[in-house]
Amino acid sequence: MPPAVSPLAVPLPSLAPLAGVRLGAAAAGIRYRGRTDLVMVELTPGTTAAGVFTRNRCPGAPVDWCRAALKGGKARGVVINAGNANVFTGRAGAEAAKASAEAAAALIGCRPREVMLASTGVIGEVLPHERLTAALPALHASLHDDAWEAAARGIMTTDTFPKGAVRRVRIGDTEVTIQGFAKGSGMIAPDMATMLCFVFTDAKLPAAVLQSLLQKGVAGSFNCTTVDSDTSTSDTVLLFATGQAKHPRVPPEGGRMLREFKAALDDLLLDLALQVVRDGEGAQKLVRIDVTGAVSSGSAKRVAMAIANSPLVKTAIAGEDANWGRIVMAVGKAGEPADRDLISVAVGGVWMARQGGVVEGYDEAPVVAHMKGREVAIEVDLGLGRGRATAWTCDLTHGYIDINGSYRS
Amino acid sequence: MPPAVSPLAVPLPSLAPLAGVRLGAAAAGIRYRGRTDLVMVELTPGTTAAGVFTRNRCPGAPVDWCRAALKGGKARGVVINAGNANVFTGRAGAEAAKASAEAAAALIGCRPREVMLASTGVIGEVLPHERLTAALPALHASLHDDAWEAAARGIMTTDTFPKGAVRRVRIGDTEVTIQGFAKGSGMIAPDMATMLCFVFTDAKLPAAVLQSLLQKGVAGSFNCTTVDSDTSTSDTVLLFATGQAKHPRVPPEGGRMLREFKAALDDLLLDLALQVVRDGEGAQKLVRIDVTGAVSSGSAKRVAMAIANSPLVKTAIAGEDANWGRIVMAVGKAGEPADRDLISVAVGGVWMARQGGVVEGYDEAPVVAHMKGREVAIEVDLGLGRGRATAWTCDLTHGYIDINGSYRS
Numbered sequence A, B: 001m002p003p004a005v006s007p008l009a010v011p012l013p014s015l016a017p018l019a020g021v022r023l024g025a026a027a028a029g030i031r032y033r034g035r036t037d038l039v040m041v042e043l044t045p046g047t048t049a050a051g052v053f054t055r056n057r058c059p060g061a062p063v064d065w066c067r068a069a070l071k072g073g074k075a076r077g078v079v080i081n082a083g084n085a086n087v088f089t090g091r092a093g094a095e096a097a098k099a100s101a102e103a104a105a106a107l108i109g110c111r112p113r114e115v116m117l118a119s120t121g122v123i124g125e126v127l128p129h130e131r132l133t134a135a136l137p138a139l140h141a142s143l144h145d146d147a148w149e150a151a152a153r154g155i156m157t158t159d160t161f162p163k164g165a166v167r168r169v170r171i172g173d174t175e176v177t178i179q180g181f182a183k184g185s186g187m188i189a190p191d192m193a194t195m196l197c198f199v200f201t202d203a204k205l206p207a208a209v210l211q212s213l214l215q216k217g218v219a220g221s222f223n224c225t226t227v228d229s230d231t232s233t234s235d236t237v238l239l240f241a242t243g244q245a246k247h248p249r250v251p252p253e254g255g256r257m258l259r260e261f262k263a264a265l266d267d268l269l270l271d272l273a274l275q276v277v278r279d280g281e282g283a284q285k286l287v288r289i290d291v292t293g294a295v296s297s298g299s300a301k302r303v304a305m306a307i308a309n310s311p312l313v314k315t316a317i318a319g320e321d322a323n324w325g326r327i328v329m330a331v332g333k334a335g336e337p338a339d340r341d342l343i344s345v346a347v348g349g350v351w352m353a354r355q356g357g358v359v360e361g362y363d364e365a366p367v368v369a370h371m372k373g374r375e376v377a378i379e380v381d382l383g384l385g386r387g388r389a390t391a392w393t394c395d396l397t398h399g400y401i402d403i404n405g406s407y408r409s
Helices: A061-072 A090-108 A129-141 A148-154 A207-219 A255-278 A297-309 A311-318 A324-333 A364-372 A398-404 B061-072 B090-108 B129-141 B148-154 B207-219 B255-278 B297-309 B311-318 B324-333 B364-371 B398-404
Strands: A021-026 A038-043 A048-053 A077-084 A115-122 A163-171 A174-183 A196-201 A236-241 A286-294 A344-347 A350-354 A375-381 A387-394 B021-026 B038-043 B048-053 B077-084 B115-122 B163-171 B174-183 B196-201 B236-241 B286-294 B344-347 B350-354 B375-381 B387-394
Touching (some): A038 A129, A061 A115, A061 A236, A090 A115, A115 A196, A148 A163, A163 A255, A174 A255, A207 A236, A207 A255, A286 A297, A297 A375, A311 A324, A311 B398, A324 A375, A344 A364, B021 B129, B021 B148, B038 B148, B048 B061, B061 B090, B061 B115, B061 B236, B077 B090, B077 B196, B115 B196, B163 B255, B207 B236, B207 B255, B255 B286, B297 B324, B297 B387, B324 B344, B324 B375, B364 B375
Parallel strands (some): A196 A236, A286 A375, B196 B236, B286 B375
Antiparallel strands (some): A021 A038, A048 A236, A163 A174, A174 A196, A344 A350, B021 B038, B038 B077, B163 B174, B344 B350, B344 B375
């Protein structure tokens, strides 16, 4: 029986056609039965591409492939499969990746290095790429411009709902669209992002600009989220610009003209990252952690992530217990500059502890009510400087153990 | 209803009187009802002392107290309470610590700075030290030399069994004893050790020698164990030498004469540390992780701890799944030098993956049988150098969520 849909799920927005992108999904039988598990995207000639990948030192073969392929800054296609991550598969894994890219390139009529790959699923089993390549011709023939929901569903593994987002902004006087889809539910911790995410825009942007925008956007979104502190070997965020929108030419350095675009991209990436946290394995509550008063923003982020990754904080939240003692413990374990007697902690906007001690007579009722809700807000002020950061996580529940403690989930 | 005793529990060894140590336990009603929660130890004049404490940046008042008090290298008493950690309690916490030490010192007839303190339990509530000091006179009057089990039980919080160990060795031709007790079950991660541990010997050792021995011993024991990656604010290991044994004088630098003593102390500390892991909250399996072939021993330790702290590895073990893919993921997330295509992984002595790929046709039956047992052994060879390290952890089960997801456990 598949797990119930996350209580934190949000509906998939309507994803309309985007000029220069055709896509589709098929059931290749790579691992799952009776569902789609293979997604193909064809991009119009001239599409530029950027990517950010896991910092795990044991990345999958598709990550190796994309890192090399992205040096050209161009892409004509993407092939994504679910059910097998093609990780820790040695030479056979690299060959499976190459064969997949070659098969897609032949159908699209491009060089293999213009095809990006992403795989997610079981680690340590060679990708049965013959099944994948056997399914590609029919899939390619069926590609169309409005199969976005099918694509968002086709890349899911333990996800309980499909994840997508769209933003419309102007470059000059021309409206452009940014939209994408993502998957992820467990093995979610930054450095980087822990899941697969594919974002497309019809803007015309040099690959270097795209790469810079993506790196900054990921730093403030996927890299500020965690489900279980485990960093996947396959994390991939790809951004493609088809160049079909008729806006004024963007200079190589990007700059002011992209201010609105950058803000919308950042917002969209955060939206998708939070959808992944909302689908965190076993998640019942979405948790936002704001740290202020740190000696630097980097220090604030490390403190926020230490809180976000603490099993004791996360189980307390699952138990609807505003246990600020555990929050202080997590601050201290981060190893960052902190003075116990200056720390203040708020839950749901109520400051329970100020400058190192409990706030006598604080109003417990709104805190109790807040903890019963689906979204929990924790604020920590370190009282040392002006560094601030935000991190997002979910609670740690029996559902996480159920999902991950059963054989080969 | 208290949780059942851990299936990994080991019996408390017989702890005989040790010359120079008198101890006892009482019910002071600090938090718990109907059980002992206060332990006092009186040490003979001339006893030397050493300590190692949490690296959490928000330590409790008792840790502050001991750090300052240990500068003298001498101790005449120890007061330990369970139920309240006296952490994040500001000036009131420091005053509660001082009052406790003063009351004990008056009874013993020593300076307050010769009394060591340790508290464990709820964070953020001021220690009701009047209850503690009110109970001390009767407790002090009842101290005797064979109350070791009572002391081991009196310091328990969520522990399901008392923890003790004893070793007898020779210094010169004289037999000396090292024995101690510990508590700990959750909020267990190194840097340092996450629990309270008190070790006593009748050997006569300068405080500096004692400190050096203890630091080395903790590095190879408590600092190589983890239950949940959360580092307590109260971790304390204290070592006392009463000097009652009539062995030849030990030189200030320690040296060869202490070789046997050092080995026994290391072994005893590891024994106690593993008892804490065996009592890890919800633990059903004890897990040993050996990493070899790293570029250095420090690198090996960081990789071993990354595996030991991975929720996905720990839930896989709970599910009796020898999921070596998750082990490789955890190796990669450690950020240490690793070459995916050189890594080998064994579970229960069976090498399932070698040099970056599955071992075709390896015998699964003994692996399956091993995973069903109470003790799981994981070996990882990185194939890079000669660095090696060992870490210990337990599995992550529903029991952990039960214990920590309920209100103010």
